[in-house]
Amino acid sequence: MSLLEITNLHVRVEDREILKGVNLKVDAGQVHSIMGPNGSGKSTLAQVLARREAYNVTAGEILFNGKDLLAMKPEEAACEGLFLAFQYPVEIPGISNAYFLRSALNAIRKYRGQDEMDAMDFLPKLREKLKLLQMDEKLLNRSVNEAFSGGEKKRNEILQMAVLEPKLAILDETDSGLDIDALRIVAEGVNAMRSPERAMLVVTHYQRLLNYIVPDYVHVLVDGRIVRTGDKKLAFELEEKGYDWIIKEEAVTA
Amino acid sequence: MSSNTDTIRELAQQEYKWGFVTDIGEDRIPKGLNEDIIRLISTKKNEPEFMLEWRLKAFRHWLTLEQKQAEPKWANIKYGPIDYQSIAYYSAPKQKPNITSLDQIDPEILRTYEKLGIPLLEQKMLAGVAVDAVFDSVSVATTFKGKLAEVGVIFCSFSEAVQKHPDLVKKYLGSVVPYTDNFFATLNAAVFTDGSFVYVPKGVRCPMELSTYFRINAAETGQFERTLIVADEGASVSYLEGCTAPIRDENQLHAAVVELIALDDAQIKYSTVQNWYPGDKNGKGGIYNFVTKRGACRGKNSKISWTQVETGSAITWKYPSCILQGDNSVGEFYSVALTNNYQQADTGTKMIHIGKNTRSTIVAKGISAGHGQNTYRGQVKIMKDATGARNYTQCDSLLIGDQCGAHTFPYIEVKNSTAHMEHEASTSKIGEDQLFYLRQRGLKAEDAVSMIVNGFCKRVFRELPMEFAVEAQKLLSVSLEGSVG
Numbered sequence: 017m018s019l020l021e022i023t024n025l026h027v028r029v030e031d032r033e034i035l036k037g038v039n040l041k042v043d044a045g046q047v048h049s050i051m052g053p054n055g056s057g058k059s060t061l062a063q064v065l066a067r068r069e070a071y072n073v074t075a076g077e078i079l080f081n082g083k084d085l086l087a088m089k090p091e092e093a094a095c096e097g098l099f100l101a102f103q104y105p106v107e108i109p110g111i112s113n114a115y116f117l118r119s120a121l122n123a124i125r126k127y128r129g130q131d132e133m134d135a136m137d138f139l140p141k142l143r144e145k146l147k148l149l150q151m152d153e154k155l156l157n158r159s160v161n162e163a164f165s166g167g168e169k170k171r172n173e174i175l176q177m178a179v180l181e182p183k184l185a186i187l188d189e190t191d192s193g194l195d196i197d198a199l200r201i202v203a204e205g206v207n208a209m210r211s212p213e214r215a216m217l218v219v220t221h222y223q224r225l226l227n228y229i230v231p232d233y234v235h236v237l238v239d240g241r242i243v244r245t246g247d248k249k250l251a252f253e254l255e256e257k258g259y260d261w262i263i264k265e266e267a268v269t270a
Numbered sequence: 271m272s273s274n275t276d277t278i279r280e281l282a283q284q285e286y287k288w289g290f291v292t293d294i295g296e297d298r299i300p301k302g303l304n305e306d307i308i309r310l311i312s313t314k315k316n317e318p319e320f321m322l323e324w325r326l327k328a329f330r331h332w333l334t335l336e337q338k339q340a341e342p343k344w345a346n347i348k349y350g351p352i353d354y355q356s357i358a359y360y361s362a363p364k365q366k367p368n369i370t371s372l373d374q375i376d377p378e379i380l381r382t383y384e385k386l387g388i389p390l391l392e393q394k395m396l397a398g399v400a401v402d403a404v405f406d407s408v409s410v411a412t413t414f415k416g417k418l419a420e421v422g423v424i425f426c427s428f429s430e431a432v433q434k435h436p437d438l439v440k441k442y443l444g445s446v447v448p449y450t451d452n453f454f455a456t457l458n459a460a461v462f463t464d465g466s467f468v469y470v471p472k473g474v475r476c477p478m479e480l481s482t483y484f485r486i487n488a489a490e491t492g493q494f495e496r497t498l499i500v501a502d503e504g505a506s507v508s509y510l511e512g513c514t515a516p517i518r519d520e521n522q523l524h525a526a527v528v529e530l531i532a533l534d535d536a537q538i539k540y541s542t543v544q545n546w547y548p549g550d551k552n553g554k555g556g557i558y559n560f561v562t563k564r565g566a567c568r569g570k571n572s573k574i575s576w577t578q579v580e581t582g583s584a585i586t587w588k589y590p591s592c593i594l595q596g597d598n599s600v601g602e603f604y605s606v607a608l609t610n611n612y613q614q615a616d617t618g619t620k621m622i623h624i625g626k627n628t629r630s631t632i633v634a635k636g637i638s639a640g641h642g643q644n645t646y647r648g649q650v651k652i653m654k655d656a657t658g659a660r661n662y663t664q665c666d667s668l669l670i671g672d673q674c675g676a677h678t679f680p681y682i683e684v685k686n687s688t689a690h691m692e693h694e695a696s697t698s699k700i701g702e703d704q705l706f707y708l709r710q711r712g713l714k715a716e717d718a719v720s721m722i723v724n725g726f727c728k729r730v731f732r733e734l735p736m737e738f739a740v741e742a743q744k745l746l747s748v749s750l751e752g753s754v755g
């Protein structure tokens with residue numbers, strides 16, 4: 017059984033069909049990359065997987081760990097082990113990053129019937145992850161994402177992923193807004209989390225990130241459909257020739 | 271449709287958990303308001319002549335106000351006419367006339383306070399907090415009196431102060447809020463039945479938090495309490511009041527007056543966690559909370575700080591204010607006001623800068639949910655001689671759902687050109703994106719809402735004494751509680 021199995025997914029937003037029949041299987045231990053031009057529906061796919069309600073699923077099925085993902089609320093999907101690193105992380109004024117992280121971890125632990133973690137046990141764990149991402153400890157006491165730089169926000173997403181240890185991590189344009197050093201640190205953080213039990217879905221517009229996080233599969237999403245699947249060489253080809261090439265070929269074969 | 275929207279709808283269905291009625295014998299006087307009633311109240315309380323005279327002057331003044339229809343109409347609140355003749359102005363639990371120790375109190379009343387989480391028996395008290403409990407019209411218990419007396423702090427019911435410390439009462443009563451102040455304050459002066467009294471002598475830092483807990487129990491009564499706190503030169507005190515009432519279909523009037531006086535180098539911190547019955551989800555019943563609170567920073571370098579968390583009442587009308595008379599004196603106002611269902615709040619502050627180098631800070635956070643209407647109304651006045659005065663005002667509104675409203679009316683009047691004024695304001699909605707972000711991390715929708723709201727209020731909660739900050743946080747969560755569909 018695959019960890020994630022998407023079959024014929026159709027999604028509408030405000031009367032416009034954005035996803036037009038997406039099929040995708042992801043097994044535990046694998047890293048898949050979704051590439052595609054701006055507006056092709058990558059974030060829509062990520063958000064639907066995370067169960068954002070503004071999107072209207074008109075057809076299709078998604079199994080996550082064998083369970084019906086489309087029947088889950090966002091918090092249920094999260095507690096089942098699905099994590100989304102946001103393209104645009106949200107600010108929560110007045111709530112410290114550390115408190116937020118512990119609340120989230122405990123919500124998930126509670127759902128799974130585990131004991132809640134107190135601050136004493138939690139802090140060492142948090143510090144260790146912080147080091148991995150070379151983040152300043154001061155960020156723990158600041159309000160969630162408030163007045164964070166673009167790069168800090170993205171790193172903070174990966175920090176959350178490291179603490180929550182999901183089964184499936186979806187990274188939506190985690191590379192955008194990062195300089196090359198930050199990109200390397202983030203990628204190292206992500207790579208440290210690769211494991212046979214965990215799958216990752218790396219959504220990106222550019223090939224650049226894939227130099228650091230090497231995917232097992234690359235899927236190209238154009239206009240709401242996965243039009244091509246290959247290995248990492250496909251990413252290089254796209255980098256060289258751009259998306260137009262694939263779109264044209266599509267038009268010919270269609 | 272979406273369950274975020276559901277959560278928001280569920281928010282309008284909070285339950286009030288303090289709405290029970292205690293069954294006790296009650297000594298009440300007939301409904302109605304006239305000179306005989308005033309005399310009867312004064313007699314029941316065995317008051318000296320000066321008190322009766324003050325009450326009667328207030329009552330006669332109130333009659334002229336009523337004739338002129340001078341009940342304030344300028345606030346952004348709506349309610350039907352109040353029939354002042356249909357209220358009983360005195361209701362006291364029947365108990366032995368002279369209570370000398372806590373175990374003489376009716377066990378039903380003790381149980382009520384237990385249920386509310388306010389144990390009155392000293393050995394069970396939160397360490398370091400002395401409590402005065404006002405049940406309907408009278409004070410039933412004041413704890414830790416002995417310990418406070420050792421350092422000379424007087425903390426007792428207003429009635430007791432009138433008997434035992436008439437000179438202090440005479441000197442300060444009405445000196446900040448005169449009986450002519452406004453319609454409701456005038457009514458209070460005529461009919462007030464009890465309240466708390468605090469006097470902290472020169473140079474004494476009050477060794478524990480003082481707290482008064484107000485409970486309206488009887489039906490068809492009003493509650494008119496009066497609190498007077500005096501901090502003599504170099505003294506300091508922190509005081510907290512809390513309040514609840516049973517669920518009743520009719521509206522009940524609560525018209526209190528609080529006067530604070532800080533002499534040279536004195537400090538008073540006054541915190542309120544107001545949780546009167548807010549009415550049901552259709553807006554039926556609930557307390558009309560029409561309150562006049564004012565502090566006078568009379569001495570140089572004195573400081574008065576108001577912190578309020580207002581979650582209850584059908585209507586809240588209150589403006590805890592500071593008169594900054596002494597040079598270098600400081601006034602602060604930190605406020606969280608939450609209106610849900612059909613609650614209305616018109617609240618804020620006045621900072622009147624008279625002395626030189628006086629400073630004031632205003633931080634007001636309004637949260638509106640359901641059909642709630644929340645108004646911030648504030649006035650900052652810099653008088654001619656207030657050279658070097660400074661004010662900082664921050665005023666934020668948070669909307670939950672789209673049926674509610676937030677309004678702000680900041681008035682600024684500056685008569686001295688050296689004044690330094692800063693004003694910041696914002697209005698935001700609990701965003702779907704914020705809720706989704708928190709839920710994606712595993713938090714339930716209602717926990718996500720309460721996290722966002724608590725974050726929004728943090729600047730104010732920080733000002734509350736520790737134990738109460740936790741209380742306030744819980745109260746906000748409960749007020750916004752709702753199961754998610």
Ligand SMILES: Nc1ncnc2c1ncn2[C@@H]1O[C@H](COP(=O)(O)OP(=O)(O)O)[C@@H](O)[C@H]1O
Nearest residue numbers: 029030034053054055056057058059060061070
């Ligand atoms: N919440 C939304 N409301 C309206 N249109 C949306 C919304 N989300 C996405 N879209 C539209 O759907 C299309 C796909 O967007 P998106 O999934 O963000 O693409 P990508 O991430 O591949 O750039 C775009 O045309 C975008 O404008």
Ligand SMILES: [Mg+2]
Nearest residue numbers: 058059103189
């Ligand atoms: Mg995108």
